[in-house]
Amino acid sequence: NAGVTQTPKFQVLKTGQSMTLQCAQDMNHEYMSWYRQDPGMGLRLIHYSVGAGITDQGEVPNGYNVSRSTTEDFPLRLLSAAPSQTSVYFCASSLTGTGDTIYFGEGSWLTVV
Amino acid sequence: GENVEQHPSTLSVQEGDSAVIKCTYSDSASNYFPWYKQELGKGPQLIIDIRSNVGEKKDQRIAVTLNKTAKHFSLHITETQPEDSAVYFCAASRNDYKLSFGAGTTVTVRA
Numbered sequence: 001n002a003g004v005t006q007t008p009k010f011q012v013l014k015t016g017q018s019m020t021l022q023c024a025q026d027m028n029h030e031y032m033s034w035y036r037q038d039p040g041m042g043l044r045l046i047h048y049s050v051g052a053g054i055t056d057q058g059e060v061p062n063g064y065n066v067s068r069s070t071t072e073d074f075p076l077r078l079l080s081a082a083p084s085q086t087s088v089y090f091c092a093s094s095l096t097g098t099g100d101t102i103y104f105g106e107g108s109w110l111t112v113v
Numbered sequence: 114g115e116n117v118e119q120h121p122s123t124l125s126v127q128e129g130d131s132a133v134i135k136c137t138y139s140d141s142a143s144n145y146f147p148w149y150k151q152e153l154g155k156g157p158q159l160i161i162d163i164r165s166n167v168g169e170k171k172d173q174r175i176a177v178t179l180n181k182t183a184k185h186f187s188l189h190i191t192e193t194q195p196e197d198s199a200v201y202f203c204a205a206s207r208n209d210y211k212l213s214f215g216a217g218t219t220v221t222v223r224a
Contacts, residue, residue: 004156031210042119042202042214043157050210058211059114090156094210102147102210104156 003027004105006091012111013081021076021108023091029103031094032074036060036087037107043090049074081112115140117205119215127223132190134218136203139184143205146179146186147212151200160201161188193222 007022025032033048035058045058049068063085065077074093078085089108094100116139126132138146144165149157163170163177163186170177174193179186186205190197200219204212 033210035214040122040216042117042216043204043212044214045211048210059213092156101159102212104149104158106154106156 004091004093004103006089006105006108008108009106010109012113013078014113015081015083017081019078019081021078021089021091021110023074023076023105024072025074025091025093025103026072027093027095027103028071029093029095030071031096031100031102032068033058033092033102034064034066034074034076035090035092035104037090038087046076046089078110083112086110086112115143115205115207115213117203117213117215119203119218121218122216123219123221125221125223126193128193128195130193132188132193132197132220132222134188134201134203134220135185136187136205136215137183137185138205138213140205140207140213141181141184142207145206145208146177147204148175148177148188149202149204149214151202151217153199157202190220193220195222195224198222 034046035043047066049055091105094102119136147162151157176189203215
């Protein structure tokens with residue numbers, strides 16, 4: 001059981017480039033989300049999904065897009081990377097999002113130069 | 114939105130002593146309060162959680178208390194061990210999946 005898998009683990013981008021952070025879970029979880037973690041600020045919610053075909057914005061959605069075409073996958077797209085998007089990104093999932101443990105992936109370290 | 118403040122930002126304790134981390138929240142409608150432990154290079158892992166209809170919850174050496182009136186909750190770790198060294202995050206939510214996190218506490222247990 002792989003749990004929540006994120007790729008890539010490390011990435012360096014140039015300003016203006018686009019990229020996709022991949023997230024997959026094999027636990028048949030309905031709820032998935034993306035957080036970013038910055039020093040001294042804890043984790044902040046970017047986007048979330050309560051099921052395939054349903055997505056919504058979190059606290060800091062600007063500059064990011066998501067889609068949820070399958071239950072297993074929830075990719076995060078950076079459309080035009082900016083240095084302010086240098087951060088550690090965590091994908092998370094839970095069975096239903098209500099009353100269930102939220103499991104986090106191991107993180108993706110992104111540097112935008 | 115919800116604002117969660119966490120104190121202290123760093124905590125150093127002698128092995129065997131207790132550690133206490135405190136969090137306050139702003140949204141009186143929040144009803145779910147989890148605590149996560151994050152080890153270096155890893156994602157956060159849930160260690161204990163509490164809901165607003167419960168005042169205290171304990172799991173072996175860790176416990177969480179909640180004061181809804183004062184809007185604060187605390188994590189207590191007793192008989193600390195070196196493996197307890199990590200960053201701990203509190204969070205609050207009015208529904209389980211939109212978590213607002215505190216800034217984290219770096220706990221160091223001295224042997």
